[in-house]
Amino acid sequence: MTHRDDSAADRAALLAILRRPPPSRDRAADLAQNPCRDRSHRFPGPRAGTGAAARARFLLVTGAIITLLLAVALAGLMVGSVRIPATEALRIVGHWLSGGGLGTPDWRPAYEIIITQTRIPRVILAAVVGASLGVAGMVIQAIVRNPLAGPSILGVSSGAATGAVVVMRFGLVVLGAFTLHVAAFLGGLAALTLVFWIARTGGQMTPTRLVLAGVAMGAVLGALTSLLVLTSPDPQLAARVLFWTLGGFGSAQWKLLPVPVIALALGLCVMLAQARRLNLLMAGDESAVALGLDVERFRRSMFLLTAALTGITVAVSGVIGFVGLIMPHIVRLLVGADHRRALPAVALASAAFTIAADLVARSIIAPLELPVGIVTALVGGPFFIWLLRRDARALGAAR
Amino acid sequence: MSAPLIPPARLDIEGVSLRAGDTELVRDISLQVAPGQMLGLLGPNGAGKSSLLRTVYRMSRPHTGRVLVNGQDVWRRPAGWVARHVGAVLQDMPAEFPLTVRDVVAMGRSAHKALLEPDLPHDAALIDAALALQRLGPLQHRPFRTLSGGERQRVLLARALVQQPQVLVLDEPTNHLDLRHQISLLQFLKDSGITVIAALHDLNLAAMYCDRLCLMDQGRLVAEGRPEEVLTAGRIRAVYGIEPLIARHPKTGSVWVLPG
Numbered sequence: 001m002t003h004r005d006d007s008a009a010d011r012a013a014l015l016a017i018l019r020r021p022p023p024s025r026d027r028a029a030d031l032a033q034n035p036c037r038d039r040s041h042r043f044p045g046p047r048a049g050t051g052a053a054a055r056a057r058f059l060l061v062t063g064a065i066i067t068l069l070l071a072v073a074l075a076g077l078m079v080g081s082v083r084i085p086a087t088e089a090l091r092i093v094g095h096w097l098s099g100g101g102l103g104t105p106d107w108r109p110a111y112e113i114i115i116t117q118t119r120i121p122r123v124i125l126a127a128v129v130g131a132s133l134g135v136a137g138m139v140i141q142a143i144v145r146n147p148l149a150g151p152s153i154l155g156v157s158s159g160a161a162t163g164a165v166v167v168m169r170f171g172l173v174v175l176g177a178f179t180l181h182v183a184a185f186l187g188g189l190a191a192l193t194l195v196f197w198i199a200r201t202g203g204q205m206t207p208t209r210l211v212l213a214g215v216a217m218g219a220v221l222g223a224l225t226s227l228l229v230l231t232s233p234d235p236q237l238a239a240r241v242l243f244w245t246l247g248g249f250g251s252a253q254w255k256l257l258p259v260p261v262i263a264l265a266l267g268l269c270v271m272l273a274q275a276r277r278l279n280l281l282m283a284g285d286e287s288a289v290a291l292g293l294d295v296e297r298f299r300r301s302m303f304l305l306t307a308a309l310t311g312i313t314v315a316v317s318g319v320i321g322f323v324g325l326i327m328p329h330i331v332r333l334l335v336g337a338d339h340r341r342a343l344p345a346v347a348l349a350s351a352a353f354t355i356a357a358d359l360v361a362r363s364i365i366a367p368l369e370l371p372v373g374i375v376t377a378l379v380g381g382p383f384f385i386w387l388l389r390r391d392a393r394a395l396g397a398a399r
Numbered sequence: 400m401s402a403p404l405i406p407p408a409r410l411d412i413e414g415v416s417l418r419a420g421d422t423e424l425v426r427d428i429s430l431q432v433a434p435g436q437m438l439g440l441l442g443p444n445g446a447g448k449s450s451l452l453r454t455v456y457r458m459s460r461p462h463t464g465r466v467l468v469n470g471q472d473v474w475r476r477p478a479g480w481v482a483r484h485v486g487a488v489l490q491d492m493p494a495e496f497p498l499t500v501r502d503v504v505a506m507g508r509s510a511h512k513a514l515l516e517p518d519l520p521h522d523a524a525l526i527d528a529a530l531a532l533q534r535l536g537p538l539q540h541r542p543f544r545t546l547s548g549g550e551r552q553r554v555l556l557a558r559a560l561v562q563q564p565q566v567l568v569l570d571e572p573t574n575h576l577d578l579r580h581q582i583s584l585l586q587f588l589k590d591s592g593i594t595v596i597a598a599l600h601d602l603n604l605a606a607m608y609c610d611r612l613c614l615m616d617q618g619r620l621v622a623e624g625r626p627e628e629v630l631t632a633g634r635i636r637a638v639y640g641i642e643p644l645i646a647r648h649p650k651t652g653s654v655w656v657l658p659g
Contacts, residue, residue, distance in 0.1 A: 015591060017528040018560050019404040022511070022521055147495050276509050283506060284493040290456045291562070292482025292510030337496045 058341045061334045065345060069127070069352040076123040076355050077115055079363050084111050092116070122252035126358040126372075127351035128260045129249070129313045130323055134350025135268055135343055136306040136313075137324025138331070142281045142339070143302050144207040148388070150325035151310040154210075154303070155195045155217030156188040160314035161244040162221045162228075163187015168240055169228045181256075181315040184244070188311030191217050196303070206285075210303070246371030247318035249358050260312050267309045268347060274302070275339035282337060320373045322380025323350050323357075329387055407435040407594040408469040408484060408565035410455070415464035417450050424450035426618040427464070432566075432611075437588055437595040439605035441629075442615035443639055448570075448598035449490075451615070455568050455596065456487035468566055482510035486564030488556050488572050494544035500554050501539040504529055507561035522561075529557035532587075548575030556584070569597035573604070606630055606654040614638060630654045 077089040084092075088107050092115045095103045105112065136151040144153070151157065166172070167183040198213035199206075225245070229238050243250070271278070277298055280288040288295045313320070331346040354372070357379065361372040410432040417425040425447045432438045440448045453459040455466050457473055466473045473481045492503070507529075508522045530536050533553040538546065543554060552575050559567060567588065573581040581601070585608040588595050599605040605612055606626035614621040614629050616638045622629045635643040635656060644659040 011532060011587075011590075014528045014532040016404065018525060018532070018563065019592070021403070021405055021563075142496075145493065145495060273514055276512060279498075279502070280506055280509055282496045282498060283503065286458055286489055287492050287506075289458045289478065290482065290485075290487035290489065291506055291558075292479040294478045332497055336502070337498050338502055 054336070054341075058335050058345070062345055062348065065348045065352060069348055069355070072352050072355045072359065073123050073127070076126070076359055077119045079359055080114070080119065081367050082110070082114055084115065089115060093120070096120075117254075118252075121254050121257060122249050122358070123355055124257060125252040125260070125317065126249050126355045128257070128264050129317045129320065130327075130350040130352075130354025131347040132260065132264045132267070132309045132313045133320060133324040133354070134327040134331075134346040135264075135271060136309045137350075138328035138339070138342060138346050139271055139278060139302055139306045140324070141328055142278045143299050143306070144211050145281060145284065146207060146211065147329065148325075149211060150322070151306065151313075152218065152319065152321060152324070153214045154307055154310065155191045155214040155221065156307045156310045157314050157319040158218040158221035158225070159191020160184040160188035160311055161241075161319055162225050163190070164244045164315075164318075165225050165228050165237075165241050168237060169232050169234075184315035185311050188307070188314060191221060192304075192307045192311070242371060244314075244318045246373035247320035247376075248361070248369065248371045248373070249317055250369055251316075256316055260316050263309055263312045264347075267305055268343070270305060271302075271343055272340070274298075275343060278302070278339040278343075279337075318371070318373065320354070320376055322376045322384065323354055326380045326383050326387070327353055404592070405563055405565060407592055409434050409467075410566050410594055410596060411465075411467040411470075412451070412455070413465045413467065415451065415454055415461040415466060417447075417454060417459055417461050419450075423618050425454070425461070428615075428618075428620045429464075430613055430620065430623055432594050432596055434594055435592050436610045437597070437608065439609035439612045440596065440598040440615060441600075441602060441605055441612055442621075445617075446615040446638075447618040448615055450618075452487070452568050452570050452596065452598060455566070456485050457481045479510045482562060484564060485566045485568060486559030486562040488552070488559045488567065488569040490570050490574065491548070491551060492543070492555060494542075498543050499540050500535055500543055500546070501526065501530070503543050503554055504535075504539075504557045504561060507558040510562065525561045525563070526557075529560045532560070533557045549577065549580060552576060553580070564593060566594045566596070567591070569595065571598050571600060574600060602630060602635075602656045603648075603654075606656075607648065607651060627654045630656055 074086060074089065077093065078084050078086055088111060091103045092107060092112050095101075095105060096112070096116050133151055137149075140151055140153065141147050141149050161184070163186050164180050164184040166187070167180055172179065172183070195210070195213045195217050198217070199209040225241070229241050232238075277293055280291050280293045281295070281299070283291070285295050310324075327350040328342070328346050331342050331349050335341045335345050354376070357375040358372050361370040361375045364370060364375075412428060412430050415425055415428050416423070428447075428451060430438070440451065442448055450459065454461045455473065457478055460474055468481075468484050471480075471484075473485065486507070504526050505518070505522070508518070508525070511522075527536075530539050533556060535550070535553060535557060538550065538554075543551065546554065552572060556569075556572065569588070572584060576584060581604060585604055588597070589608050597609075599609075609626065611624060612626050612629040613623045614634060621638055622631075622634055630645065632643050632645050635641065635645075642659040644657040646655040646657060647653070648655050
């Protein structure tokens with residue numbers, strides 16, 4: 001057989017490159033004997049520039065997201081029942097960050113207390129919760145190989161809400177001020193264990209089983225929560241329960257921050273270290289196995305990690321929907337699906353989005369506050385519908 | 400060109416059986432592929448070709464028997480080891496996520512990378528070479544999901560090549576390809592020097608390019624040997640239920656099966 005369209009010599013050279021063992025770590029020896037570094041003249045087409053272009057785009061997008069994050073964080077410090085001008089807010093933050101060394105405190109002392117005791121923890125909590133939900137959502141979508149999944153799909157959120165409601169309903173106070181948070185976390189953990197057990201019954205834990213088990217668990221727990229609320233003698237319970245089912249950062253304070261911050265830091269480190277493997281999951285189980293991933297075990301460990309992260313966010317701020325669902329999408333559109341880039345970007349973007357949502361939630365009907373989950377759903381719901389329609393059209397066109 | 404090339408490996412399938420529930424997919428199959436040889440798996444739909452291949456790239460654990468690559472049992476080695484030695488070209492890949500062609504090909508390097516190790520120039524060179532070899536250079540930034548079936552198959556082959564495997568497993572690699580690309584693929588596999596085991600549908604192309612053929616039916620190995628030994632009128636009648644005419648290719652002399 002002859003091929004007129006490409007020369008056999010070129011193909012042989014390309015094959016030789018592919019069949020050459022990896023270069024030794026010794027750079028000099030490598031350069032001396034490895035001609036594949038000197039291939040620039042041989043094969044036309046975009047090549048050397050591709051990595052650089054993608055990196056430049058990633059840095060540009062990330063820079064824009066960071067700018068946005070800083071802007072909404074500043075707005076988060078300024079806006080509230082008392083409006084504090086930007087310059088004052090910045091000077092107070094500088095003064096506070098430097099431990100009192102920077103700037104002279106000529107502002108009203110109340111401003112300093114509002115900013116350092118209320119607004120900074122609130123903005124940090126919103127950022128940390130948002131980032132956690134964003135990365136958890138992105139990883140969940142890879143685990144169940146379904147871009148329409150989110151952290152709430154695991155049933156963890158519903159479990160956490162139920163745990164909190166049980167404590168409120170029966171007035172259990174075992175661990176002091178943190179009782180509710182611990183109960184929420186334990187509720188999430190219990191729901192997770194059940195989902196896990198259901199998904200694994202009778203063989204492999206497939207994405208479909210995982211989603212179905214999570215959805216079923218969510219429905220049962222939601223009904224249980226409603227039942228507890230409706231049969232309660234306390235008429236105020238329904239209002240307090242809304243906090244858990246719609247979420248909010250009204251309870252933000254410094255002592256609440258360490259656990260979610262540490263969880264996010266650890267979780268993000270593990271996810272970034274595993275980013276390459278997360279990419280493989282996007283190619284489907286069969287491909288992932290063929291490319292060297294122990295899919296079952298990896299899916300299990302990532303599932304536990306994201307569930308823990310989700311459970312902790314629900315424990316401190318209630319169930320906030322849509323962040324973990326839409327932000328991964330937006331970020332993939334901007335920087336691509338490779339988790340090595342998408343994970344840091346989604347953490348930053350989700351933090352900015354959640355701070356902004358909280359800003360809207362507490363200023364739109366001031367001095368009252370909307371649950372932040374209402375804001376994220378009002379913004380996220382329509383976006384999600386648009387996404388579904390766009391995807392359906394794109395897939396229709398591709399087929 | 401002084402560096403020694405990666406040598407092909409020997410593949411031994413020893414008494415492999417595979418069940419799904421009560422269904423016997425593969426029944427006690429043994430076969431060998433010598434280093435650098437190309438073996439074609441033939442058989443009607445549902446004969447168990449794909450199932451047998453799954454036991455080689457570590458997707459389905461056989462209920463009995465062993466799969467050995469250079470004497471090493473793939474089911475006793477870590478998944479990463481297998482991916483560094485065995486490359487699989489699957490029929491297709493789900494594409495829910497906006498992965499580019501280059502992203503997909505780059506996945507082939509995963510098993511060679513240590514934790515947190517970035518992509519090195521060596522990896523980029525391999526990916527570029529595989530893309531160029533499959534004439535995918537101009538498509539490399541396109542989303543994988545927008546490609547045609549034939550283009551996707553070439554991407555999956557490129558991905559398997561950057562794994563730098565010693566054995567290539569291909570599950571009906573030609574089924575989305577036009578005739579020119581089918582021939583080009585089979586010729587490439589023959590020239591690659593890699594040990595190849597491929598499930599194929601086209602008896603004549605298989606006979607032209609494969610060193611040896613295996614005929615499977617209902618999970619069993621019906622015949623194994625050189626193409627002219629395996630493709631006899633009696634066997635084709637028994638396995639495929641058609642009345643064949645066996646001829647010879649006028650130029651190459653390879654076996655040629657015609658519906659009679």
